[in-house]
Amino acid sequence: MLAHLRTSLRMLAVLSLLTGLAYPAFVTAVAVAVFPHRAHGSLVERDGKVVGSELIGQPFTGPGYFWGRPSATVPFPYNAAASAGTNLGPSNPALHGAVRDRVAALRAADPGNDEPVPADLVTASASGLDPHISPAAALYQVRRVARARGLPEATVRELVGLHIEDRQFGVLGERRVNVLALNLSLDALR
Amino acid sequence: MTAWSLAQIALALGMLLLAAVPLGRYMARVYEGQPTVLGRLLGPLERLVYRAGGIDPTRESDWKGYTLAMLAFHLVGFAAVYLLQRLQGLLPLNPDGLGAVEPTSAFDTAVSFMTNTNWQGYGGETTMSHLTQMLGLTVQNFASAAAGMAILVALIRGLTRRTSHEIGNFWVDLVRSAVYVLLPLSIVLALVLVSQGTVQTFRGHATATLLEATRGADGTPIAEQRIAVGPAASQIAIKQLGTNGGGFFNANASHPFENPTPLSNLLQTTAILLIAAALCLTFGHMVRDRRQGWALLAAMLVVLVPAILVATSIEQRGNPVLATLGVDQAPTNLQPGGNMEGKEQRFGIASSTLWASFTTAASNGSVNSMHDSFTPLGGLVPLVLIQLGEVIFGGVGSGLYGMLVFVVIAVFAAGLMVGRTPEYLGKKIGPFEMKMAALAILAMPVAVLVGTAVAVVVSAGQAGILNPGPHGFSEVLYAFSSAGNNNGSAFAGLGANTPFYNLALGVAMLIGRFLVAVPVLALAGSLAGKKLAAASAGTLPTHTPMFVGWLVAVVIIVGGLTFFPALALGPIVEHLMFR
Numbered sequence: 201m202l203a204h205l206r207t208s209l210r211m212l213a214v215l216s217l218l219t220g221l222a223y224p225a226f227v228t229a230v231a232v233a234v235f236p237h238r239a240h241g242s243l244v245e246r247d248g249k250v251v252g253s254e255l256i257g258q259p260f261t262g263p264g265y266f267w268g269r270p271s272a273t274v275p276f277p278y279n280a281a282a283s284a285g286t287n288l289g290p291s292n293p294a295l296h297g298a299v300r301d302r303v304a305a306l307r308a309a310d311p312g313n314d315e316p317v318p319a320d321l322v323t324a325s326a327s328g329l330d331p332h333i334s335p336a337a338a339l340y341q342v343r344r345v346a347r348a349r350g351l352p353e354a355t356v357r358e359l360v361g362l363h364i365e366d367r368q369f370g371v372l373g374e375r376r377v378n379v380l381a382l383n384l385s386l387d388a389l390r
Numbered sequence: 391m392t393a394w395s396l397a398q399i400a401l402a403l404g405m406l407l408l409a410a411v412p413l414g415r416y417m418a419r420v421y422e423g424q425p426t427v428l429g430r431l432l433g434p435l436e437r438l439v440y441r442a443g444g445i446d447p448t449r450e451s452d453w454k455g456y457t458l459a460m461l462a463f464h465l466v467g468f469a470a471v472y473l474l475q476r477l478q479g480l481l482p483l484n485p486d487g488l489g490a491v492e493p494t495s496a497f498d499t500a501v502s503f504m505t506n507t508n509w510q511g512y513g514g515e516t517t518m519s520h521l522t523q524m525l526g527l528t529v530q531n532f533a534s535a536a537a538g539m540a541i542l543v544a545l546i547r548g549l550t551r552r553t554s555h556e557i558g559n560f561w562v563d564l565v566r567s568a569v570y571v572l573l574p575l576s577i578v579l580a581l582v583l584v585s586q587g588t589v590q591t592f593r594g595h596a597t598a599t600l601l602e603a604t605r606g607a608d609g610t611p612i613a614e615q616r617i618a619v620g621p622a623a624s625q626i627a628i629k630q631l632g633t634n635g636g637g638f639f640n641a642n643a644s645h646p647f648e649n650p651t652p653l654s655n656l657l658q659t660t661a662i663l664l665i666a667a668a669l670c671l672t673f674g675h676m677v678r679d680r681r682q683g684w685a686l687l688a689a690m691l692v693v694l695v696p697a698i699l700v701a702t703s704i705e706q707r708g709n710p711v712l713a714t715l716g717v718d719q720a721p722t723n724l725q726p727g728g729n730m731e732g733k734e735q736r737f738g739i740a741s742s743t744l745w746a747s748f749t750t751a752a753s754n755g756s757v758n759s760m761h762d763s764f765t766p767l768g769g770l771v772p773l774v775l776i777q778l779g780e781v782i783f784g785g786v787g788s789g790l791y792g793m794l795v796f797v798v799i800a801v802f803a804a805g806l807m808v809g810r811t812p813e814y815l816g817k818k819i820g821p822f823e824m825k826m827a828a829l830a831i832l833a834m835p836v837a838v839l840v841g842t843a844v845a846v847v848v849s850a851g852q853a854g855i856l857n858p859g860p861h862g863f864s865e866v867l868y869a870f871s872s873a874g875n876n877n878g879s880a881f882a883g884l885g886a887n888t889p890f891y892n893l894a895l896g897v898a899m900l901i902g903r904f905l906v907a908v909p910v911l912a913l914a915g916s917l918a919g920k921k922l923a924a925a926s927a928g929t930l931p932t933h934t935p936m937f938v939g940w941l942v943a944v945v946i947i948v949g950g951l952t953f954f955p956a957l958a959l960g961p962i963v964e965h966l967m968f969r
């Protein structure tokens with residue numbers, strides 16, 4: 201057994217060098233050289249300042265911005281240093297209460313809009329960092345955002361249309377709207 | 391279920407089968423030591439590893455020597471991961487200054503990665519330094535997967551050799567799995583993932599100024615977002631290919647930096663089952679009867695495909711309570727609808743349930759949606775796929791050797807019915823083989839059911855439960871099913887990073903891995919020593935649709951009878967209470 205342990209130690213050391221150091225180092229070197237923007241986190245800059253990542257959502261609660269998916273991260277929503285979902289079960293009253301509150305908040309911010317709310321807009325994402333909402337969830341918010349910004353609804357609706365990403369290669373995943381990108385271009389309208 | 395959902399499911403399964411055929415052939419050549427397309431490039435690397443490790447690749451051993459080498463290697467690997475976690479505060483490549491991991495958590499994680507379970511009691515980005523992730527976790531991702539493949543190859547040799555003592559050289563099987571299969575596939579997958587947005591950097595977190603400031607739970611204003619990054623793509627590639635599943639980030643493959651686009655999702659989904667599926671065909675090549683490999687693959691698909699369809703259509707229906715709250719859950723061209731709690735918008739329903747089925751059929755356990763938030767019957771599907779013993783694809787190597795144990799049982803039961811001596815591929819199945827097969831099959835349910843029973847009666851176990859009622863029981867049952875079957879996924883609401891769960895689940899993982907692996911190697915040794923019996927009119931053909939159906943029935947009856955009472959207390963009663 202001692203001989204086996206000695207061989208094991210040597211082999212672990214060799215395999216560690218190969219798969220634990222050489223492999224990630226090689227992948228990093230190629231990744232940073234070929235896809236530098238992606239490898240470092242797809243960061244977005246405005247006026248020379250980093251304002252987020254294309255792939256990471258941000259918390260929005262003001263009526264003049266589009267809101268993203270509810271986020272379960274602590275201690276504040278969209279904490280990109282500690283991803284998490286709610287893990288609430290479907291029969292948990294805490295889930296039902298949270299959804300009820302979110303529907304109420306959306307309706308309070310947009311009086312007169314009694315349409316049913318798209319599911320993704322009132323259910324928490326898995327990562328707590330979901331950068332996207334469905335096109336339906338974006339269109340649901342057009343009237344509120346237009347009113348808060350004093351813009352014609354048609355202008356805002358057109359902007360949403362420009363931000364709808366199709367299914368990848370026309371078939372994969374879901375159609376979606378990147379909330380940070382949409383809000384950045386809203387700000388750029390001014 | 392929408393047409394889009396069906397198209398995506400068909401696409402993933404089609405890609406899987408298309409890629410499995412050439413990979414299965416390639417791996418057979420690798421394990422038989424024949425020249426391969428990558429031989430010129432990787433042959434020198436293989437020989438370098440042998441030289442540096444002091445291995446004589448021509449020396450083979452009997453099953454006991456093979457087993458001891460495997461156990462020694464895992465023991466050393468466990469110690470290395472444990473120490474790395476405990477000492478990471480003093481070691482380099484720790485840009486965010488993370489401290490030592492708590493001892494029981496470090497034990498749990500070390501066992502978890504050694505046994506190819508990759509259960510995560512911890513949050514990656516808040517717990518593990520870059521060095522621990524690379525030198526500890528990534529290395530074990532390769533090592534535990536390669537070891538599983540090695541054990542399978544030893545069992546195949548047991549079936550094909552005649553009156554032989556030796557079943558191979560553990561180190562050679564290990565190194566070939568890592569160098570020729572896992573490493574090249576991982577490099578390619580990692581780079582494609584980076585092109586989609588998966589991060590791969592040695593930098594510490596990035597800091598962004600929020601467009602709109604927010605407030606923390608205690609009311610403090612928050613104007614900045616710290617964005618955790620790291621060398622994620624390299625770890626994610628091997629975690630999928632090696633059916634490991636432990637994520638770089640806490641939210642695992644739902645985190646946009648692990649799985650940024652639908653394409654990255656499709657590739658990772660396929661990667662989860664790729665090697666396990668291809669190994670079935672490798673088996674067919676190595677036993678010189680390809681139909682045997684296709685029969686095993688068919689049996690696995692017969693269980694997997696209905697599971698995907700059931701989970702997808704149930705989750706697409708949504709949550710009946712939410713429908714009463716003014717929420718629109720109908721799928722349209724503008725929204726996925728359905729039960730979106732704990733799912734990501736870019737994946738919607740189908741890509742989430744497809745992943746959930748793949749990851750639990752395989753003993754992968756990575757998640758791109760939160761299984762805890764699935765509807766009761768939607769969450770039942772992954773739970774059952776785990777409880778079938780991780781033989782529907784299962785872990786790389788370990789899934790197929792588990793399935794071959796079920797084949798032994800199936801052949802034996804069929805032999806009893808017609809009064810013939812049972813045999814498989816010309817090898818007679820005797821009392822010793824049956825004892826080993828029974829041991830391998832019984833160990834896991836004991837670990838799962840006893841573990842669950844203890845956890846729900848002691849207060850340390852009850853304390854971890856998040857959701858009330860039967861769903862809370864499901865959380866505990868899922869945790870022990872996942873650990874005992876080396877899956878690693880979770881109903882993650884369970885607060886399992888406590889000394890009780892860390893130790894209990896650690897023990898369940900050890901039982902689930904080694905009380906199967908060691909009997910399988912004993913089986914290999916005993917089979918290798920046997921003569922080949924000539925096929926006669928009484929021989930049960932094991933490549934026919936009839937045998938496939940019989941094998942599936944055995945798997946389902948054993949799993950079903952064992953776990954149905956527990957399932958009735960969890961998801962089934964929750965479903966009945968729901969409406």
